[in-house]
Amino acid sequence: MRKLTLDTQKIVLGVFILLGFSAITQARPAERWLHVRVIDNSGQGETVNVNMPLSMAEKVLPAINQGDLHNGKITTNLHMEDVDLATILDALRTAPDNEFVTVQSKDENVRVAKVNDNLVVHVVESGKDGEHVDVTIPMRVINALVAKGTHEMDLTAAIHEMEQMGDATLVTVQEATESVRIWIDSSNSGK
């Protein structure tokens, strides 16, 4: 077999380096998808599935300038009926993992806690048809949503943080007649 000359070897090496560089620059992280599934359990048999790439939401939201929504941010005073949400969120940021609210009554149990850097809300209503709600939002998403000292909600930043998250279920609601699940993963089919 004929040996390759030094020039040919350099060219082949250069081509491999170019191909490798091209592969690296084209390799993108897997697209993250937000899924919403609503299943009607009342006997109607209705199901609703929505699959939305987070990158699309991240690009589209800043383009909407309507009402309080501008450049992907909602301007709000974050004061709701004498409750200063911004201050509460500031306190949440610095607080260690803890139970913040626990309500146990004959009608419902409510638990609000910070667990493993996630804000967790559980609501369980009593009775056969009682509603079960589970909300788990990573603190970093909340931090991005409400930047410290601001009075606006940055939806684009929150979505950007969600893109960095692993697969996670954000919201589940179980009722006698309906169940809702909102989650994030890398599958576009939401199966």
Next chain:
Amino acid sequence: MTTRDKVLWTIAAIALVGCFLTARGGIVNVHVVERQPEVHNIHVIVPGILVTMTLHLVPARCFHNSSSDLQQWLPVVRAVSDSFSKMPDTVLVEVTDPQEHVLVRKSGGSLITDVNDANEYVHVSVPVRMLRDTAEIVAAKQSRN
């Protein structure tokens, strides 16, 4: 080259340009099957480029009374169009109940909507690029008024 050859080459060139323009603009495909009370089957296939070219010919004053100002929504249309082109083919929305099935999906460069119920079946396939071009043309004509 004989006259016959020239004619054949011209036809081939026109067909090639036509194919290129059709491929670029995509195809609008509307299929409606009405099952009740009477059976109707309507199938319309139009090259997207024809829609945008026709819009160019419509005088700007025809868009004078358009209720919504498209100009403010153009960035949204552009953002959706850009994201859409990079997205893999997928089902975006699916609603299923015993009476009806609604499916909104992305296939190739087209947004496809299928509605199937006891009375009718509707299939609408629209190239997203054409939707964007249409929005751009209408917005430009609105701004001229």
